Amino acid sequence: MNYKQRLLKDRDALQELISIAKESNSAVELDQSKVGRLSRMDSLQKQAMSQEVDRRRHMELARIIAALRRIEQDEFGYCITCGEEIEGERLKLNPSLPQCSKCAKG
Numbered sequence: 001m002n003y004k005q006r007l008l009k010d011r012d013a014l015q016e017l018i019s020i021a022k023e024s025n026s027a028v029e030l031d032q033s034k035v036g037r038l039s040r041m042d043s044l045q046k047q048a049m050s051q052e053v054d055r056r057r058h059m060e061l062a063r064i065i066a067a068l069r070r071i072e073q074d075e076f077g078y079c080i081t082c083g084e085e086i087e088g089e090r091l092k093l094n095p096s097l098p099q100c101s102k103c104a105k106g
């Protein structure tokens with residue numbers, strides 16, 4: 001599987017996760033109003049956690065979409081900060097990474 005195929009697959013999987021989470025969040029809200037067993041703090045904590053997960057998924061999705069755009073523009077594989085080639089090992093691990101290891105550290 002090449003990088004583009006991997007990115008497309010990751011993008012689809014993330015989009016699905018995001019929409020499933022959206023559905024189950026609204027289901028949880030309904031449950032709570034009916035049963036009322038969870039304390040307010042518990043439900044607020046759960047809400048904050050799922051919002052954080054959701055936020056990270058959206059960030060990852062944005063990174064994937066940006067990487068796909070770089071493929072279209074023939075800029076994929078080059079660090080967006082210094083312009084050097086990104087290490088192949090790094091891209092194999094996660095093709096959506098926009099920086100070489102040096103710039104990512106700095």
Ligand SMILES: [Zn+2]
Binds near residue numbers: 079080084099102104
């Ligand atoms: Zn760099």
